[in-house]
Amino acid sequence: MPQLIFGLVFLLVLTRFIWPLELPLSIKVAVAALVLVALQFHRWNKLSSGSIFSPEFPRPVVILFNWAFGTVVLLALLQLALDVGLLFAALIHGGIVGAPDGVRYGLAAFAMLAAAIGVQQAIRVPPLREIEVGISGLPRQFDGYTILQLTDLHISRLFPQSWARAVVERSNRLAVDLIAITGDLIDGTPEARRADVEPLQDLQATDGVHVISGNHEYIFGYGIWMARYAALGLRSLENTHIVLDRDGAKLVIAGITDRASRHNGHPVRDLAAILEAAPNGAPVILLDHQPSDARHAAKLGVALQLSGHTHGGLIRGIDRLAARANAGYVSGRYDVGGMTLYVNNGTALWPGFALRLGRPSELTRITLRRADGG
Secondary structure, three states: OHHHHHHHHHHHHHHHHHOOOOOOHHHHHHHHHHHHHHHOHHHHHHHHHOOOOOOOOOHHHHHHHHHHHHHHHHHHHHHHHHHHHHHHHHHHHOOOOOOOHHHHHHHHHHHHHHHHHHHHHHHOOOOEEEEEEEEOOOOHHHOOOEEEEEOOOOEOOOOOHHHHHHHHHHHHHOOOOEEEEEOOOEOOOOOOOOOOOHHHHHOOOOOOEEEEOOHHHHHOOHHHHHHHHHHOOOEEOOOEEEEEEEOOEEEEEEEOOOHHHHHOOOOOOOHHHHHOOOOOOOOEEEEOOOOOOHHHHHHOOOOEEEEOOOHHHOEOOOOHHHHHOOOOOOOEEEEEOOEEEEEOOOOOOOOOOOOOEEOOOOEEEEEEEEOOOO
8 A cells, every 4th residue: 555655656746747847858767766766765674674664774874765755745745736726727717727847846945845854853852842731639749740751762773872862861851750651662673773772771760661562562573672671671561550659649650552462462452450450549640652542541530641653643734644543633632531641742753754844753741730629
């Protein structure tokens, strides 16, 4: 299916952008070849590592491919919008309306610039985002409790050891009570990412660093990676919960395996069983990589669910495509049957389409507050 989509993108750019230009045939062929090479980015990734999810080229090459791929995709969208405009103009004027070469060159320049900005926004060390969440029944001992959510780090050639170290240093300066990592920490095998993940062992929080899996852990060896995280001092919350105690007041932090576990022979996701032994009346914060099952969590009395996976939809305006695949949840805060769902845009994102426009990455510090009547 992806190759079919990319093929349609290539045909659109070839027939509606390249071919109408007043250029020598040799130049048109050369430009078409470059577009085709850019659109085969994921095929080159597979040749480099055996997986489309883990490009193992030098980082500048991965950045260049993401820029070229993003440029072509944005150009196709812009050309499609131009064609729709030309169609309406033809209907109004009663005849064929064309666009001069200058318009097409302008679209290409805009796509190249937007892709460059988008890649830069995607690969930076993310800025801090502060949110407060009111929780009914939150004990006063936990009013002001802080959680740093990291998610979708996708540590890889694009987000290597130096990037991971910068994220860790910025995270530790926040001095939060607890760090929650909600899946998709890596892209690549343990051998390929051995040095890149080492900075994670330096993460520090009063009540520890807790981790759950995302769907990408299942791509690259779930058991091996969860064992590696444990060796780095990250405490697994897979299908379990912990109880935090402050002078007798209790707060539950629970975690569940990713939805991908349903297709990989792993234990069935059973949130009710996870919460069965939790103290009665204690607010529950759930870590679940994908937001799709939020309504089920709300029915079971979860107060706050922290998720990622969507990358915020990447580009404002077409983010609804990601929402459709995630039960309507794509970015930010949602009220789901009285439960607060927070869908994090991601600390990083998949290196196969590293582009952000209007959906910035984030280090997310969440401060818990007592809601009215808490």
